[in-house]
Amino acid sequence: MRTALMIALLFLFSTAPLAQAQPADSLMHHGLDVLERGVTAGDVDAMQQARAAFERVATAADDAAQAHYYVALANYRIATRILDSDEDRADALIDDGIDRLDAAIEAQPASAEAHALLSTLYGLKARGGMFSGMRYGPRADGAIERAQQLAPENPRVLLLHAVSLLNKPSRWGGDRDGAIAALNRAIQQFEAAPPSDDAFQPRWGHADAYAWLGIAHMNGGDPAQARAAFEQALAVRPGYSWVESGLLPQLAAK
Amino acid sequence: MFTAFTVRCCWAVILGGFLLPPLSAHAQAQAVVTGVVMDEGSHPVPYANVQLAGTLLGAATDATGHFRFAAPVSGAHQLHASAVGYRRTTRPVQLVPGDTVRIQFTLAVDTVLLEEASVTASAYTVSGTDGTMDPLEAVTTPGAMGDLFRALQSFPGVAQVGDGAGLYVRGGDLSETKTVIDQSTLHHPYRYESPAGGSFGTIRPFLAEGTTFSTGGFSARYGNALSGVLAIDTKDQPDARRFRGNVGLAAVSLGLDTPLLDEQGGLRVTGNRSFTGFLFRLNGQRDDFETAPQGLDGTLSLTYDYEGGQLKAFSFARRNRMGIETAAGAFHGLFRSRSTNQLHSLQWSTRRDTWIGRTSVAYSRYGSRDRFGALDVEPVEATYQFRSDWDRALGSRFTLSGGVVAMREQSAFRGTFPARPGRWGEDAARLRIDDQLAATRTGGYVELDTDVRDRIRLTSGIRADHHSRAQETTLDPRVAIAYQFGEQTQARLAWGRFHQFPDLETYAQHAGTASLGAQQAQHWTATLRHRRGPFRLRLAGYLKPYRALVVPTGDATYANVGSGIARGIDAFTKYGGFLETRLSGWLSYSFVQSRRTQVRQRGADVTLERGPAPFDLTHQVTAVGKVRVVDMLFAGFTARHTTGQPVTPVVDALPQGDGTYAPVEGPVGSERLPVYRRLDLQLSYYIPLGPGQHLTVYAAVNNALDRANVIDVTYTPDYRTRTEQTTNFRRSLYFGLTMTL
Numbered sequence: 001m002r003t004a005l006m007i008a009l010l011f012l013f014s015t016a017p018l019a020q021a022q023p024a025d026s027l028m029h030h031g032l033d034v035l036e037r038g039v040t041a042g043d044v045d046a047m048q049q050a051r052a053a054f055e056r057v058a059t060a061a062d063d064a065a066q067a068h069y070y071v072a073l074a075n076y077r078i079a080t081r082i083l084d085s086d087e088d089r090a091d092a093l094i095d096d097g098i099d100r101l102d103a104a105i106e107a108q109p110a111s112a113e114a115h116a117l118l119s120t121l122y123g124l125k126a127r128g129g130m131f132s133g134m135r136y137g138p139r140a141d142g143a144i145e146r147a148q149q150l151a152p153e154n155p156r157v158l159l160l161h162a163v164s165l166l167n168k169p170s171r172w173g174g175d176r177d178g179a180i181a182a183l184n185r186a187i188q189q190f191e192a193a194p195p196s197d198d199a200f201q202p203r204w205g206h207a208d209a210y211a212w213l214g215i216a217h218m219n220g221g222d223p224a225q226a227r228a229a230f231e232q233a234l235a236v237r238p239g240y241s242w243v244e245s246g247l248l249p250q251l252a253a254k
Numbered sequence: 255m256f257t258a259f260t261v262r263c264c265w266a267v268i269l270g271g272f273l274l275p276p277l278s279a280h281a282q283a284q285a286v287v288t289g290v291v292m293d294e295g296s297h298p299v300p301y302a303n304v305q306l307a308g309t310l311l312g313a314a315t316d317a318t319g320h321f322r323f324a325a326p327v328s329g330a331h332q333l334h335a336s337a338v339g340y341r342r343t344t345r346p347v348q349l350v351p352g353d354t355v356r357i358q359f360t361l362a363v364d365t366v367l368l369e370e371a372s373v374t375a376s377a378y379t380v381s382g383t384d385g386t387m388d389p390l391e392a393v394t395t396p397g398a399m400g401d402l403f404r405a406l407q408s409f410p411g412v413a414q415v416g417d418g419a420g421l422y423v424r425g426g427d428l429s430e431t432k433t434v435i436d437q438s439t440l441h442h443p444y445r446y447e448s449p450a451g452g453s454f455g456t457i458r459p460f461l462a463e464g465t466t467f468s469t470g471g472f473s474a475r476y477g478n479a480l481s482g483v484l485a486i487d488t489k490d491q492p493d494a495r496r497f498r499g500n501v502g503l504a505a506v507s508l509g510l511d512t513p514l515l516d517e518q519g520g521l522r523v524t525g526n527r528s529f530t531g532f533l534f535r536l537n538g539q540r541d542d543f544e545t546a547p548q549g550l551d552g553t554l555s556l557t558y559d560y561e562g563g564q565l566k567a568f569s570f571a572r573r574n575r576m577g578i579e580t581a582a583g584a585f586h587g588l589f590r591s592r593s594t595n596q597l598h599s600l601q602w603s604t605r606r607d608t609w610i611g612r613t614s615v616a617y618s619r620y621g622s623r624d625r626f627g628a629l630d631v632e633p634v635e636a637t638y639q640f641r642s643d644w645d646r647a648l649g650s651r652f653t654l655s656g657g658v659v660a661m662r663e664q665s666a667f668r669g670t671f672p673a674r675p676g677r678w679g680e681d682a683a684r685l686r687i688d689d690q691l692a693a694t695r696t697g698g699y700v701e702l703d704t705d706v707r708d709r710i711r712l713t714s715g716i717r718a719d720h721h722s723r724a725q726e727t728t729l730d731p732r733v734a735i736a737y738q739f740g741e742q743t744q745a746r747l748a749w750g751r752f753h754q755f756p757d758l759e760t761y762a763q764h765a766g767t768a769s770l771g772a773q774q775a776q777h778w779t780a781t782l783r784h785r786r787g788p789f790r791l792r793l794a795g796y797l798k799p800y801r802a803l804v805v806p807t808g809d810a811t812y813a814n815v816g817s818g819i820a821r822g823i824d825a826f827t828k829y830g831g832f833l834e835t836r837l838s839g840w841l842s843y844s845f846v847q848s849r850r851t852q853v854r855q856r857g858a859d860v861t862l863e864r865g866p867a868p869f870d871l872t873h874q875v876t877a878v879g880k881v882r883v884v885d886m887l888f889a890g891f892t893a894r895h896t897t898g899q900p901v902t903p904v905v906d907a908l909p910q911g912d913g914t915y916a917p918v919e920g921p922v923g924s925e926r927l928p929v930y931r932r933l934d935l936q937l938s939y940y941i942p943l944g945p946g947q948h949l950t951v952y953a954a955v956n957n958a959l960d961r962a963n964v965i966d967v968t969y970t971p972d973y974r975t976r977t978e979q980t981t982n983f984r985r986s987l988y989f990g991l992t993m994t995l
Contacts, residue, residue, distance in 0.1 A: 023310045045317065048301035052314030055303045059334070060310045075338070092339035142493040 024061050027053050028200055031070060039077050039204075042241030047078045058100070065107040066200050069114055072097035072104070073204070076121060083124075090124075097121045112151035113202050116160040119143035123164050140164060141173070155193060156205045158186035159212065166216055176216055183213040207237035211247060218251050226251050285349035288322040289357035291315050291335050299361055302337035307344070325349055335359040344651065362709060362738050391832050392459045395878055397892040397934030397956060399988070402462065403444070403455030406484070408878050408892060410824035410842040411469040411794070413871045415899060416930075416965035417983050419444060419454050422869040423469045424796055425820025425848030426481030426775075430754060433457075434476070434485045436568055437641045438599045438616035439661070441757075443484075446547050446576055446591070453547065456572060456595060458524070460498075461553060463489040469824075470796055471748030471779040474699040474715030474732045475643065475657065480754040480775045480800070488568050491520025491557040498524075502990025504533040515558070522555040537986040544577035544588055563604035571596040581968035581979060585627050585678035593622035599639075613642040627678040631669030631687075633759065638662045651705040655715075658698040665758040666690045673809060679914065679971075685810055689762050693723040695755065701732075709738040719772075721755040726771045728753035746781045756804045756812075766811035773814065775800045788835055790828040797821045805851050808860060815862065818850025832880050832888075839879035839890075846870060852922040857908035866900040866923030873897045886940040891933065898927035898964070907973035915972050927964045927978070932957050943995070953989040960985035 031053030038046030051074035058067035075097035079090040101118040105111060122140035144164055147157045162182035168174035190206040214229030230251065233243045291302040298319025305312030306325060313323035325331075328349050336342040340361035347355050392398060392405035403419040406412055413422040420428045433443035435457065446453040466485045468476070476483045492511035500507045507526035514521055531546035551572035558565045575592035599616035621634040643657035666689070673683035701715030713734045720727040732750030739745065753772040764770060781794040803816030823845045830838035848870040854863045874897070880890035900923035907915035938952035957963075966979040 027310055045301075049314050052301060052303045052312075055336070056305050056310050056312050059303075059305055059336075060308060089339070096338045138494070145494070 024057050025199075027057050028067065028070070031057070031074075032200070035070070035074055035077065036204075039242075040237055040240055042081065042245065044078055044081050047074055047081070050074050051078065063107070065104040065111070065114075068100040068104040068107075069111070069117070069202070070200075072100040072114075072117055072121065073202070075100070076117065076124075079124060094121050094124050098125075110150055112147045112154050112157050115143045115147035115150065116154070116157045119147060119164060120160045123167060127167070137168070153185075153189055155186045155189035155209070156202060158182050158189060159205050159209045162186060162209075162216075163212055166212065166219075176220055180213065180216045180220075183209050183216065187213070207233045207240050207243070210236060211240070211243050214243070214247060214251070218247075223251055284324040284326045285328060285351055286322065286324050286354040287333065287347065287349070287357065288320070288354060289359065290319045291321065291337070291359040291361060292319055293340070293361055294363070299337050299340065302335055302340070302359070302361065304333065304335045304359070306347075307332035307334055326351075333357060335361060337361055339363065363742070394832050394880060394888070394890065394936070394938065395892060396880075396890045396936035396954060397894070397932070399454070399954070399956070400459065401454045402457065402459045402465070405459075406467055408840070408842060408876045408894075409467075409469075410792075410826045410844045410874075411796075411822075413844065413846065413869045413874060414894065414896060414930075415869050415871070417453075417963075417981050421482065421484065423482035424822060424824075425798060425846045425867065425870065427867070427869065429757065430479060430481035430775075432476070432479040432483050434483060435597065436486075436488055436566065436599050436601050436616075437612060437614040437643065438597060438618065438639050439478075439637070440597055440618065441635060441637060442593075442595050442620045445549065445572070445574055456570075457486055458526070458553075461488050461522075461524070461555075462486045470794075470798070471732070471734055471746075471750055471777045473655075473713070474701045474717040474730065474750075475655065477659070477697045477699070477717050477719045477730070478695065478754050480752050480773060481798075488555055488566070489522060490564070490566070491559065492522060497995045498992070500990060500992040503536065503988050504528055504530045505990075518560070519556065519558045523553065525552045526550070533986065533988065537984070544579065544590070545575060547574065547576040549574035563602065566601045566603070567599070568601070569596070569598045578982075580626075581966075581977075582626070582678045585682075585971075586968065587627045587678070587680070589624070589626040591622060591624045593620065595620050609644055609646045611642065611644040613640075615640050627680050628670060628672045628682040628684045629678065631667065631671065633668075634666045635758070636664045653703040655701040655703070656699060659696065661695045662692065663695070663758055664690070664692045665762065667759065667762045671763065674916075677914075677916075682914070685763075687762060691723070691758050691762055693721060693755075693758060693761070695719060695721050711736045711738075719753060719755075721772065723758075723761055723769075724755050724771045725769060726755075728772050728774075742786055743782070743784045746779075746783075748777065748779045748781075750777050751775075752777060760804060760812060763810055764812045765809075766807075766813070768813060770804055770812055771802060771814050773800070773803050773816075788830045790826070790840075792824070792826045794824040795822070796824075800850060803851060805862060806853050806860065807862070816851035818848065818864070818867070820846065820848040820850075820867075822846035822848075836882045837880070839877070841878075842874075842876045844871075844874045846872065846874075852902070854902065854922050855917055855919045857916045857918050858910075863922045865902075865921060868900055868923070870900050870923065871897050886942075888938045888940070890936045893934075894930070894932045896930040898929050901925050901927060901967055903967075904969055904973045904976070917969070917973050927967070930963045930965075931959075931961055932963065933959050949991060949993045951989075951991045953987070955985065955987055957981070957983055957985045 031050045034046050034053065035050035037043065038050055051071055054067050054070040054074060058064040058071055061067055075093040079093040083090045098118065098121050101114050101121065104114045105118065108114065119140045122136045122143060126136035126140055144161050148161065151157050162179040165175045165179035165182065186209045190209060210229045210233035214226040214233065217225035217229060230243050230248050234240055291299045291304065293299050300315055300317045300319060302315045303312060304315065304321045311323060311325050313321045315321045328351050331347050331349055333345050333347045334342055340363060343359055343361055345357055345359065347357060349355060392402045393400045395405040395408060398405040401419060403421060406421060407414040407419070411424045415422055421431045422428055423431045433440045440456065443456050444454065445456055468483045470482070472483055492513055495512040498509035505526060505528040507524060509524040511522045512520070527550055529546070529548045531548070534543060534546055549572060551570065553570040556567045572595045577588055577590040580589045597616060597618040599614055601612060601614040603612045616639040619636045623632045639661045641657065641659045643655070645653060645655045647653050668688050670684040670686050672678055673685045677683065697717060697719035699715055699717035701713065704712045706712050716729065716731045718727060718729050730751045730753055734746060734748035736744055736746040752775045755772050756770045761770060776799050778797040779794060781792065784791045798820040800818040802814040803818060804812050804814055805816035807813045807815065825843040826840065828840035832838055848867040849864055850867045851862050851864050854861050875895045877893045880888060883889050902922045903920045903925045904917040905920040906918035908918060910916055934954065934956045935958050936952065936954040938950055941949045943949055962980040962984065964978040965981055968977050968979050969975065
């Protein structure tokens with residue numbers, strides 16, 4: 001028994017540089033941490049670093065579906081941040097994100113998370129106005145419908161569906177009240193969601209749900225509700241730059 | 255004190271001590287990889303990903319484009335650099351522990367190298383390449399009348415002969431361009447066939463997911479085509495249920511798309527009834543028709559996706575008929591035609607490891623009865639096809655492609671032909687044919703696409719084809735090299751040899767003893783492309799010598815004695831895209847000289863002579879413009895100016911003793927018809943009804959200036975009086991609406 005223990009110790013020592021605690025997982029954890037910090041601080045550089053980490057895993061790993069998903073998520077975060085300042089790069093990131101999610105969905109067709117995020121990226125492509133809306137709107141709708149079929153109560157599916165309802169023109173099915181209802185449902189689901197054993201299962205979105213709820217109320221002319229929602233977002237994610245430096249000042253200026 | 259366990263532990267530590275130092279030393283003396291990633295303008299590329307191939311080792315560049323990482327590996331490795339919007343680049347590195355390797359990457363903007371004049375069509379894909387046209391662009395092109403072939407005629411390198419929809423590519427005949435649907439060759443791609451091709455293409459634009467139109471220097475993937483290939487991939491499975499309807503002056507159509515089997519499968523079905531009688535009556539152009547062109551067609555597409563592949567069954571069937579008063583040479587008469595056309599294919603697409611494959615089997619059948627004076631024929635053609643294409647990426651620099659094709663054609667010809675060229679009269683001598691023929695063509699190809707250096711891409715391939723009736727095997731090497739100048743400009747040179755076997759109809763009419771072999775052309779092409787923002791520019795020059803062309807040499811005899819040469823310049827510039835920019839459109843110009851061996855009739859004698867081909871339209875300029883006028887109201891125009899078509903004049907006539915005359919022709923192609931000009935206008939209003947649902951109301955005025963363009967000349971029976979035959983497409987109004995729910 002002791003001999004076996006010694007051999008195990010010896011093996012552990014001698015293979016330490018190779019094992020590196022499963023480097024793909026390690027790199028994914030690193031990417032998730034950096035992305036989390038980057039999103040909170042509104043630090044595009046950090047988001048880019050996180051994206052690069054996910055891309056390395058996506059390139060080298062055998063099962064790259066999750067890495068592709070996170071590359072797309074990083075792209076989404078960066079693109080929404082730079083949309084006004086560098087539209088060409090934002091477009092390239094959105095296109096790349098769509099390709100990544102296509103790859104993720106090809107590997108895991110039943111991934112509601114991937115379908116929902118794909119819908120959002122198509123929605124961003126459709127943002128250019130009526131022309132783009134006609135091209136990409138149906139694709140965005142198709143993807144979110146698929147996500148809803150697969151996981152109707154997934155909080156991110158609810159969140160991204162709500163974002164879609166908020167951003168679409170009413171003649172394409174935009175519905176602010178419907179969005180508020182979906183956001184409230186998403187918040188309930190975020191708060192009720194049990195902790196997952198899978199460290200790489202998507203966990204993001206709780207603070208975003210409050211932020212988007214605030215936006216819905218702000219656009220609906222209800223500043224008190226909007227402020228309450230923004231404050232909730234900051235309670236969930238303290239220091240969330242988008243809310244703290246963007247949405248709250250915007251509300252105050254109204 | 256020293257127990258056995260302690261001793262073993264000491265041994266373990268000692269053993270570990272022996273083992274660990276080298277590993278520790280190895281870890282301490284790692285190779286360091288550092289460098290910078292720049293774009294082609296020597297600007298740093300921030301946040302590019304640099305990674306050792308097959309490992310997780312790597313780093314992202316910083317804001318200045320620099321990177322640095324330690325690599326606990328040694329030896330030869332490949333280092334990738336990639337960034338969003340750039341083409342991935344790979345460099346070899348030799349890693350030595352303790353050493354630092356410095357690498358500089360220059361990333362090229364991500365561009366897709368396509369065949370000559372590629373038209374990449376996908377309803378939702380904007381490929382960013384020049385010459386891009388998607389189905390929506392095709393159907394909104396004024397004058398195209400919703401037809402893909404007519405829309406393609408507005409591109410350079412495609413001569414528009416008369417009013418037909420035929421694709422005459424770069425000085426080549428109509429038969430030299432093949433249409434391929436889901437890997438299967440469609441032998442009769444036109445509706446209401448005529449010498450100028452036909453009035454429309456068979457395949458409706460919205461059936462196409464992707465279309466590649468190659469006008470020269472094309473891949474070894476395609477054989478038995480001397481000039482061009484139009485390859486159409488039909489749509490895959492739908493992502494939502496949609497009903498489509500269209501009601502117009504000349505057609506009614508319905509369509510349904512629906513996912514099946516929990517979205518693993520899909521169904522697309524369309525039905526279309528076309529009737530031009532009302533359209534012609536409304537526009538006062540009914541007189542020429544005994545039976546206005548009319549038809550019925552339908553398509554059915556079933557797809558099934560499974561893990562790692564897809565099965566797709568596609569069927570289309572069409573029935574047309576028409577009757578029109580027309581003239582050929584000195585004969586005036588009624589041309590009646592009815593035809594059926596069908597294609598059924600089953601395609602299997604799969605991806606295995608690094609292989610991507612597509613394999614299909616198909617059956618097609620075309621039958622018709624055409625009557626015009628002494629001509630009364632009922633050809634029936636049936637074709638069985640097998641085709642398999644495979645591609646494999648070999649590392650990041652090479653792509654290997656290969657494939658095989660086998661095609662069995664069976665034709666039955668029954669009826670009568672004029673025994674002498676140009677003698678169409680009811681009482682002209684006839685040649686009776688009741689013949690059945692069959693031939694098998696087998697072929698294969700191998701092609702290697704190589705990323706030689708960061709800016710240079712070399713494609714080289716070879717294909718071989720064998721034809722059972724020609725009893726000949728052809729070998730066609732092809733090579734193309736592309737060079738990327740900066741981010742937005744690309745030059746491409748291509749050379750290739752191309753063979754095409756005569757069609758079975760020619761074999762059937764050939765009464766000579768000598769076998770007819772393959773016809774040959776060479777393509778020399780040079781292309782320059784440039785893009786800047788919404789602008790696209792393409793300039794191309796080409797030279798195409800022909801040899802062994804099959805030409806008539808006497809009564810019912812043919813031989814491979816023809817030759818020819820086509821040379822020309824294509825220029826194309828495009829701005830924006832429909833629904834992408836408020837203003838969009840393109841301007842294309844083609845210059846072509848096409849000379850080839852043709853028949854010259856001198857009374858009873860026939861001689862061969864080289865002269866301008868009937869499709870030698872020296873200058874062709876086409877301008878297409880589309881604009882969103884206000885809200886969702888769109889207006890557009892297409893203006894076309896084309897040099898008159900060459901014709902061979904009849905300069906005398908010799909009496910034949912039976913009251914008829916035989917023409918004596920002047921030099922072939924020595925005269926030209928007047929210049930062809932035409933302006934088409936279109937107006938459409940788009941009404942969104944909900945997500946994915948819309949109604950479009952449209953109206954078009956074709957040939958708005960009502961020009962009586964001359965498309966041919968005819969003669970009186972004694973050939974003394976010549977008459978110019980003018981277009982059947984005078985000013986006409988068309989309107990209708992389409993709805994998607």
